[in-house]
Amino acid sequence: MLDRRTLSPGLIRSLEVFIAVAETGQMRSGAKLLGLSQSAASQHIAALEKSFGTRLIDRSVRPARLTHAGMRLHIRAQKILHALSDMESELRHVGQASISLLRVGIQASIATTLTPSLVALAQKDFGVEDITLHAGQSGNHEQLLRTKQADLAITSNPFLDMDGLERHHILKEDYLLVLPAGYQGSTDSLEAIQRELPLVRFGDTTNAGRQIAQHLRRLRFEPDRVIQADRSSMVTSCVATGQGFSLLTPTLLIDGLVENMNLRLLKLPVVGLSRTLTAVAREGELQDLPAAVAKMSKHSLMDQIVRFVGEIGLKSVDRS
Amino acid sequence: MLDRRTLSPGLIRSLEVFIAVAETGQMRSGAKLLGLSQSAASQHIAALEKSFGTRLIDRSVRPARLTHAGMRLHIRAQKILHALSDMESELRHVGQASISLLRVGIQASIATTLTPSLVALAQKDFGVEDITLHAGQSGNHEQLLRTKQADLAITSNPFLDMDGLERHHILKEDYLLVLPAGYQGSTDSLEAIQRELPLVRFGDTTNAGRQIAQHLRRLRFEPDRVIQADRSSMVTSCVATGQGFSLLTPTLLIDGLVENMNLRLLKLPVVGLSRTLTAVAREGELQDLPAAVAKMSKHSLMDQIVRFVGEIGLKSVDRS
DNA sequence: CAACAGTATTAGAAGTTCTAATACTAAGGA
DNA sequence: TCCTTAGTATTAGAACTTCTAATACTGTTG
Structure with missing residues (x-):
């Protein structure tokens, strides 16, 4: 977080002028490069020298030469101005490359x-x-x-x-055990539940359906009674009305929620289904x-x- | 070498405002941090967004949030403004730490x-x-x-x-053989020259004198006749008037030069004396x-x- | 609907940068 | 010595940019 104004407002312009003068070795030539008058260049350099409290350019020789401090400034200023140009280019590119x-x-x-x-x-x-x-x-x-x-x-x-x-x-997201709110039977295993209620699951035409079927096969769980449906809300409706139990992820459950659905949610008694x-x-x-x-x-x-x-x-x- | 004006003159100020607004999440708070009015801040952000052709801040949420482009700018701007502060500090330090x-x-x-x-x-x-x-x-x-x-x-x-x-x-600088301009004898070895002219060298109280004596000893060169002097101009005067020969570096020779001194300069017939x-x-x-x-x-x-x-x-x- | 919170926009004041003109300095030549 | 040339510094005022106070606009909440 920057303090209030710590940088000189005209600093960039002055640095541009300084670099131009340094590299041409002449106040007027440097000014011309930037489309300014010699007088403007002179004022910028004087302002920089006053700000830093030290001479930056030795005008007594031809071509004008940087002082020690001027050389330090030249190195740093070039890097910073290039970084600014890069920044401007990038930001304009971000705007122009936007996705229509x-x-x-x-x-x-x-x-x-x-x-x-x-x-x-x-x-x-x-x-x-x-x-x-x-x-x-x-x-x-x-x-x-x-x-x-x-x-x-x-x-x-x-x-x-x-x-x-x-x-x-x-x-x-892990699958959850979704039961009717009034279910009173055992919840220790899928077999125990299956003895009380049929399984309501997505049909094999759905990814969730296939995934669940495959996993249950791996568990050697082959339910006697199965109700298949293609929509979350169908599944949850069956469960809510006590017609069966289901296995759903949180997002699937949310997708099937309708008002006044009373469901009981438990962690699955088996692992690895997600x-x-x-x-x-x-x-x-x-x-x-x-x-x-x-x-x-x-x-x-x-x-x-x-x-x-x-x-x-x-x-x-x-x-x- | 930079082209003529490629960077926006007020860019630094706008970046300072942008960073302040980004980090407070509010236009007015950011402005206050810099001692500006809300209106000034709004105008700076608008100018940046116009310049880059893309939204930088999403004002519809509270607190205001950076867009993707805004995040890119935030990263770059912070680095650049810090580099500028460092540069100003360094330049002021150079001035203040000057050697009185x-x-x-x-x-x-x-x-x-x-x-x-x-x-x-x-x-x-x-x-x-x-x-x-x-x-x-x-x-x-x-x-x-x-x-x-x-x-x-x-x-x-x-x-x-x-x-x-x-x-x-x-x-x-290597030592040179300094002979009178009119010397006609052999210059093949120091022994040959020494048979014709005495050696004129700096006294043992001088570093040059001690250095030459030590080196000649290493060469097993023990001149019969030696003229010792403490000043370059004494040495060169003796040689120029034909009173002896000497061994001098270019700078020592220059130091001893007086008008109308006719000397003959040769590379030393031995190496390692510098x-x-x-x-x-x-x-x-x-x-x-x-x-x-x-x-x-x-x-x-x-x-x-x-x-x-x-x-x-x-x-x-x-x-x- | 009114009140509140916050931002955008506007007109004009204030500040900064620029130009044209002039003053100043140093070096070279007559 | 004086004059000319080359180059920079300084000045007054024009041109441009940034700022403020006031007002318009937008969205949310009770």
């Missing part, structure tokens, strides 16, 4: 939550003029990215087999935007999880 | 040559107000430095056994001045050698 059109594929389960924040970020921080948002299944996003119909995907499937992409971790959300874009195309989107998404989703799922939701999400 | 009194011991043989240039350098480039110059034998200078009666010595004896000194090489001149000061006391003095001394002495000794003198001096 952004096409984003968002996984359906988190699309509602993320849309407002994403639009604000893209427009305000990155000057994006046109935004196209597509909510859908994660499987579609790979093709959209590959065929350049989408520039960015926010997805639970990071397309690890696909090259030329940059990936930015959003968060990893879902990772990632922001994915083609490498280098969007500069800093994908990373910023990932950061914003995490922040936004965490807020919702705390608000709608509470402590148990918070504990089921990684903190990295 | 400088006491220099110069070897007698080069004192006349160096005095004008040394005084100019010290006053013009280093702002030295009072200069005391002492011409004398190099043996004295060690004591003057040790007892702080002198700050700088320009000498042929670098006091290698004394710690806490900084040394700056000026030049190394003298090194060094600028010596107590470590760190005089900052950059000793190095500058050494550089100026070399330049000055080289000019004199070329002028009074010519090509053979130039060839007998190192070029490093």
Whole structure:
């Protein structure tokens, strides 16, 4: 934090004049280089010399020569003025290289939550003029990215087999056990619960569905009764009305929440079932935007999880 | 070399305002930090945003937040403003730390040559107000430095056994064979010459005298007839009048030159006889001045050698 | 709707930088 | 010695930039 005015307001101009005079060895020539009069140059050099309390240029010789102090100033001033030019160039480049059109594929389960924040970020921080948002299944996003119909995907499937992409971790969430509020049976194991209630899960056409099915197979858990649905709200409705139990991540749960749904949430009695959300874009195309989107998404989703799922939701999400 | 005006004249002030606003998160607070009105701050930020063609601060949130471009600018601006502050501090320090009194011991043989240039350098480039110059034998200078009666010595004896000194090489000059212009004898060896003329050399009370005596002893050269003198001009007078021959460095020769002296100069028929001149000061006391003095001394002495000794003198001096 | 908090914009005052003219300095030549 | 030339310093006032006080505008809250 800088104190109040510590730098001379006209310092840059004076340094420009000083460098021009130093390198031409003559007040008038230096001034001419900058399109100034000899008098203006003389005044700038005099002001610098007064400010620093020391002679910078020895005018008694031809060509004029830098003093010791003048040589020190020359070295430093050149570096600083170049840094300023670089800074100006960079900032103008940031502005000019802004993204005019952004096409984003968002996984359906988190699309509602993320849309407002994403639009604000893209427009305000990155000057994006046109935004196209597509909510859908994660499987579609790979093709959209590959065929350049989408520039960015926010997805639970990071397309690890696909090259030329940059990936930015959003968060990893564990699946929770979702029971009807009135469930009185055992919660020690999935088998015990399954004896009381059927499993309500996503269909095999969904990534979540396939992921859960695969994991349960690995656990040798083969439920007798299964209810399959394609939407989060269908799943949660069945559970809320006591028709079954389910396994959902916090974000899936939020996506399915409707008013007056009474559900009981527990940590899964088995480990290793989780879902990772990632922001994915083609490498280098969007500069800093994908990373910023990932950061914003995490922040936004965490807020919702705390608000709608509470402590148990918070504990089921990684903190990295 | 910078082109004509490429940097905005008010850029520094605008950057100071930008940083203050960025770090307080509020236009009015940032302005207050710099003792400005809210309106002035608003105008500076607007000017920057117009210049760069992009939004730098998002005012719609509380506290105000930097855009992506704003964050880039913040990083760069802080570095540059700190560099400017450092530069101003350094330049003011150079001025304030100028040396008010400088006491220099110069070897007698080069004192006349160096005095004008040394005084100019010290006053013009280093702002030295009072200069005391002492011409004398190099043996004295060690004591003057040790007892702080002198700050700088320009000498042929670098006091290698004394710690806490900084040394700056000026030049190394080989001894030349100095003969009467009318000498007709052999110049193949010192023995041959000695058969014709006595050796005229500095007395053992001088560093040059001791150095030459020591070296001749190493060569097993023991002249029958020796003329000893304490001053260069005595030596050169004897030689010029045909009374003897001598061994002198270019600077010693110049020191002894008087009008209408006809001397014949030859490269010595033996090797390894040379003298090194060094600028010596107590470590760190005089900052950059000793190095500058050494550089100026070399330049000055080289000019004199070329002028009074010519090509053979130039060839007998190192070029490093 | 009114009150409040904060920013943007405007007109004119204040401050800074510029120019044209002039004064000053040093060196060289007649 | 005087005059001319080359170059810099200084001055008065014009031109430009930055500032302030006042007002308009925007968004949020009760």
